[in-house]
Amino acid sequence: ADGKVYRLKMAETWNANFPIFGDAPREMARLAEEMSDGRLKITIDSANKHKAPFGVFDMVRSGQYDLGHSASYYWKGKVPNTLYFTTMPFGMTTPEQYGWFYYGGGQALSDKVYSKFGLRSFPGGNTGNQMGGWFQKEINSVEDLKGLKMRIPGFAGEVMAKLGAKPTNIPSGELFTALERRTIDALEWVGPSLDLRMGFHKIAPYYYTGWHEPATELQFLVNERTWKKLPDDLRTILRTSMKLSSYDMYIQSYHESAENWAKMKQEFPNIEVKSFPSSVMKAMYDANESLLAEKAAEDPLAKEILDSQAQYMQKVRVWTNISDRAYLDSLDNLAD
Amino acid sequence: MIGIIMFFVALGMLLFGFPVAFTFGGVALIFGVFAEGWDMFAFMPFRIQSYMENTVMMAVPLFIFMGIVLQKTHLAEQLLEAMGKLFGSVRGGLAISTILVGALLAASTGVVGASVVAMGLISLPVMMKYKYSKSLACGTICASGTLGQIIPPSIILIILGDVLGIPVGDLFHAALGPGFILIACYIIFIVIVTWLKPEMAPAIPYDESLGTRSQQIRDALKAIVPPLALVLIVLGSIFSGIATPTESSALGGVGAVFLALIYRQFSWKMVYDSALETVKVTAMVFAILMGATAFSMAFSYTGGDYIVEEVLLSLPGEKWGFIILSMLAIMILGFFIDFVEIAFIIVPILAPVAEALGINMVWFAILIAMNLQTSFLTPPFGFSLFYLKGVAPSSVRTMDIYRGVIPFILIQVLVLVSILIMPEFYGMD
Amino acid sequence: MFLVQFEKTLGRYSLLLGKISALLLILLLINVFYDVLMRYAFNDVSIGMQELEWHLYSAIFLLGIPFGLQTGGHVRVDLFYERLSIRNKAWIDLIGTLIFLMPFTLLVGWYGIDFAKEAYELGETSGDPGGLPARWIIKSVIPVAFFSMAVSGVGMILRCVNAIRGTSEKGFDEQSPQH
Numbered sequence: 001a002d003g004k005v006y007r008l009k010m011a012e013t014w015n016a017n018f019p020i021f022g023d024a025p026r027e028m029a030r031l032a033e034e035m036s037d038g039r040l041k042i043t044i045d046s047a048n049k050h051k052a053p054f055g056v057f058d059m060v061r062s063g064q065y066d067l068g069h070s071a072s073y074y075w076k077g078k079v080p081n082t083l084y085f086t087t088m089p090f091g092m093t094t095p096e097q098y099g100w101f102y103y104g105g106g107q108a109l110s111d112k113v114y115s116k117f118g119l120r121s122f123p124g125g126n127t128g129n130q131m132g133g134w135f136q137k138e139i140n141s142v143e144d145l146k147g148l149k150m151r152i153p154g155f156a157g158e159v160m161a162k163l164g165a166k167p168t169n170i171p172s173g174e175l176f177t178a179l180e181r182r183t184i185d186a187l188e189w190v191g192p193s194l195d196l197r198m199g200f201h202k203i204a205p206y207y208y209t210g211w212h213e214p215a216t217e218l219q220f221l222v223n224e225r226t227w228k229k230l231p232d233d234l235r236t237i238l239r240t241s242m243k244l245s246s247y248d249m250y251i252q253s254y255h256e257s258a259e260n261w262a263k264m265k266q267e268f269p270n271i272e273v274k275s276f277p278s279s280v281m282k283a284m285y286d287a288n289e290s291l292l293a294e295k296a297a298e299d300p301l302a303k304e305i306l307d308s309q310a311q312y313m314q315k316v317r318v319w320t321n322i323s324d325r326a327y328l329d330s331l332d333n334l335a336d
Numbered sequence: 337m338i339g340i341i342m343f344f345v346a347l348g349m350l351l352f353g354f355p356v357a358f359t360f361g362g363v364a365l366i367f368g369v370f371a372e373g374w375d376m377f378a379f380m381p382f383r384i385q386s387y388m389e390n391t392v393m394m395a396v397p398l399f400i401f402m403g404i405v406l407q408k409t410h411l412a413e414q415l416l417e418a419m420g421k422l423f424g425s426v427r428g429g430l431a432i433s434t435i436l437v438g439a440l441l442a443a444s445t446g447v448v449g450a451s452v453v454a455m456g457l458i459s460l461p462v463m464m465k466y467k468y469s470k471s472l473a474c475g476t477i478c479a480s481g482t483l484g485q486i487i488p489p490s491i492i493l494i495i496l497g498d499v500l501g502i503p504v505g506d507l508f509h510a511a512l513g514p515g516f517i518l519i520a521c522y523i524i525f526i527v528i529v530t531w532l533k534p535e536m537a538p539a540i541p542y543d544e545s546l547g548t549r550s551q552q553i554r555d556a557l558k559a560i561v562p563p564l565a566l567v568l569i570v571l572g573s574i575f576s577g578i579a580t581p582t583e584s585s586a587l588g589g590v591g592a593v594f595l596a597l598i599y600r601q602f603s604w605k606m607v608y609d610s611a612l613e614t615v616k617v618t619a620m621v622f623a624i625l626m627g628a629t630a631f632s633m634a635f636s637y638t639g640g641d642y643i644v645e646e647v648l649l650s651l652p653g654e655k656w657g658f659i660i661l662s663m664l665a666i667m668i669l670g671f672f673i674d675f676v677e678i679a680f681i682i683v684p685i686l687a688p689v690a691e692a693l694g695i696n697m698v699w700f701a702i703l704i705a706m707n708l709q710t711s712f713l714t715p716p717f718g719f720s721l722f723y724l725k726g727v728a729p730s731s732v733r734t735m736d737i738y739r740g741v742i743p744f745i746l747i748q749v750l751v752l753v754s755i756l757i758m759p760e761f762y763g764m765d
Numbered sequence: 766m767f768l769v770q771f772e773k774t775l776g777r778y779s780l781l782l783g784k785i786s787a788l789l790l791i792l793l794l795i796n797v798f799y800d801v802l803m804r805y806a807f808n809d810v811s812i813g814m815q816e817l818e819w820h821l822y823s824a825i826f827l828l829g830i831p832f833g834l835q836t837g838g839h840v841r842v843d844l845f846y847e848r849l850s851i852r853n854k855a856w857i858d859l860i861g862t863l864i865f866l867m868p869f870t871l872l873v874g875w876y877g878i879d880f881a882k883e884a885y886e887l888g889e890t891s892g893d894p895g896g897l898p899a900r901w902i903i904k905s906v907i908p909v910a911f912f913s914m915a916v917s918g919v920g921m922i923l924r925c926v927n928a929i930r931g932t933s934e935k936g937f938d939e940q941s942p943q944h
């Protein structure tokens with residue numbers, strides 16, 4: 001290997017010092033620099049510097065930045081097929097999805113979508129299962145979803161809309177006031193790891209468990225030209241750093257969620273944690289299926305990705321059931 | 337280093353009197369291209385888009401429209417005059433009314449540009465009509481228009497809550513005390529000044545021909561009702577959950593047109609003229625923001641943010657030394673860079689130190705918010721000053737505004753110090 | 766005389782942008798009012814209508830800036846400027862326009878073209894349910910606005926030249942705007 005130093009610039013969607021999400025790219029840069037003995041130097045610009053949290057795709061594509069840290073589903077409005085590489089409602093859990101991505105053909109499909117734009121995308125850290133959101137009122141039936149004003153962006157919002165809910169745009173700075181004053185009835189954010197910072201637990205009585213983002217995976221975007229100009233060893237180092245820091249974020253996220261959950265339950269014991277009743281889950285599942293069928297019918301590549309995910313999930317879920325689920329269920333019996 | 341030189345060059349260039357917005361943009365271009373090449377400006381459309389999608393800023397044109405309609409229909413004038421009369425022979429009655437109206441406006445928006453400009457349109461002409469000292473009038477408007485940053489809802493507090501990981505609700509709650517004290521101090525200041533120098537803020541003369549005193553008070557009350565109802569609609573719609581704070585500004589605009597209708601001042605021409613004027617004032621505010629975003633881009637991409645970081649990392653690690661020096665640092669940086677940058681870049685450097693020293697983070701956040709609010713008022717770059725200049729008649733000079741805000745800056749510093757030494761008084765010990 | 770005429774034509778163009786912005790502002794008021802009313806009274810929300818709000822708002826301020834330039838509505842620090850003779854003011858405006866305003870607006874406008882073109886080529890739409898299609902339209906307002914600012918800049922240059930040559934003092938006979 002030559003001693004040439006490669007200085008790469010990375011833009012992240014998050015503001016400076018945003019916990020967990022922002023830790024992943026920093027850890028990646030640190031690993032890459034140390035493993036390469038200083039030949040890879042990555043500087044990270046946060047959204048408050050570049051001012052374009054949702055311009056990361058364009059800026060990495062045009063080469064203004066070599067790398068990006070963001071989430072694939074943010075680009076759904078530009079490139080519809082990017083939707084499928086973050087998480088899907090009623091989709092795979094995090095280990096299942098990693099299985100699909102690394103060993104079940106996910107990476108190849110991702111390359112198929114991103115290569116058209118001179119980009120490569122790699123996993124960038126997982127939040128684990130996200131919560132269904134904070135609600136001002138209980139959801140006991142599909143009827144309760146009708147007219148429910150909820151901040152729930154993207155594809156999950158489409159699913160809710162199909163059941164008569166009213167997805168609503170509220171700037172994040174006004175979310176707290178809007179939920180407190182019941183301008184909206186509900187909102188989804190992330191999970192305990194990040195929700196507590198927003199203070200929603202002080203103003204909304206119901207915290208629903210998840211359905212729409214079972215395994216939210218962030219992404220590292222790499223400009224193809226940057227990727228090609230790196231020598232083989234640095235490419236391996238970069239790839240390894242990305243993979244390791246992503247894994248680390250998943251663990252960190254899991255840990256923080258557990259910590260915050262305990263804190264929340266201790267300080268606010270009255271928060272009611274709920275799951276949607278099965279009739280509601282069924283209706284949302286059906287709505288999701290029919291929306292996915294529409295997407296598959298519109299675009300052969302979408303169909304290819306969705307089929308690949310569905311087939312993989314069918315196989316892997318059997319294993320999840322006889323391993324993790326069976327184990328946890330059998331512990332339940334223990335407690336009886 | 338380039339960033340610092342650029343700052344002083346911009347300062348020098350501004351003095352020539354070429355429009356502020358394009359002086360910022362042009363200086364940024366020259367330094368940015370020199371240091372980083374043309375390509376840096378490919379970031380500009382993204383930065384502009386971040387303003388376009390920032391719907392909270394939508395309150396700017398909407399509140400300005402409300403202000404202009406109230407001005408054109410003379411409803412605002414009547415409100416202020418009536419309030420001034422209610423204060424009767426109290427000198428400075430108009431200034432006190434301005435502060436109160438400013439406080440109400442502050443409770444409905446956190447966007448400084450919106451409230452300073454609206455207040456400038458509503459109350460500057462009235463104060464000038466009654467021969468107020470120009471600098472006192474301007475200082476009062478800038479200061480009360482800037483109250484929006486400390487009185488909830490407030491953008492600074494929302495961002496600080498996010499950065500420091502404190503629930504926004506807690507911060508809103510903690511900011512109420514300092515906000516009220518600030519309003520009270522402004523009013524006390526007006527009372528003292530007009531007592532010492534009556535010619536600065538003459539009382540509205542008692543005019544016998546307008547009927548008896550009680551008759552006049554009744555008239556005054558009548559004049560207060562409509563605009564006050566409007567303010568209540570704006571605030572009420574937020575508190576009842578009918579509208580978000582931003583949307584409430586549109587209700588204010590529609591409400592103003594409705595009032596014009598009731599008071600037979602309505603015409604399509606009036607609405608159109610108000611809209612055209614709103615566009616002009618809004619453009620003035622956003623042009624400055626466009627220039628400033630280019631400036632801060634050149635500042636940070638040429639390494640200015642790293643210099644700032646270095647300075648801060650050298651602050652002492654002992655409670656009072658740390659607090660005092662960090663407050664001074666924020667105040668000085670407030671001359672250079674805008675509050676969003678400070679909140680996102682500087683506060684996170686200070687936060688872990690503060691936390692390690694066992695400092696109450698809500699208290700720390702309120703101190704920072706008060707401090708940043710002051711930066712809107714400090715010459716030469718305080719945005720409030722530019723905004724007021726943009727809507728003031730040409731007889732108001734830049735110097736009048738600069739001179740006028742100085743006492744209010746001192747008051748803010750005093751209140752800041754009081755929060756610093758008596759947190760228990762504000763319930764933040 | 767030709768320069769004075771040409772300046773007038775440019776002025777009419779900026780004025781047109783101002784008029785468009787004013788109409789958009791009235792639409793914005795109606796838009797937001799309608800959205801609040803529908804949500805509160807009829808429990809109905811349209812993301813498309815909500816997005817239209819920021820489309821209108823941003824078009825208003827972007828197209829308003831060249832209009833503001835034409836009508837002298839931009840803030841100056843006039844500590845010294847106000848005491849200068851018309852000729853000297855014209856010189857400052859001429860030089861400022863040439864070295865600050867024109868390069869800045871033209872460069873931003875130039876990069877704005879790619880920005881809008883990218884959205885057009887990708888067929889970019891909103892990512893939210895019921896959001897607006899054709900993002901390129903609102904994105905292309907950026908280059909349009911900045912090139913229009915440059916057009917207003919040309920108008921300023923002509924006014925300055927006219928004032929320096931003594932042909933016309935238009936634009937300098939009054940100071941900052943009256944409201």
Ligand code: NA
Nearest residue numbers: 130188189190
């Ligand atoms: Na989420």
Ligand code: NA
Nearest residue numbers: 442445484489
């Ligand atoms: Na406020």
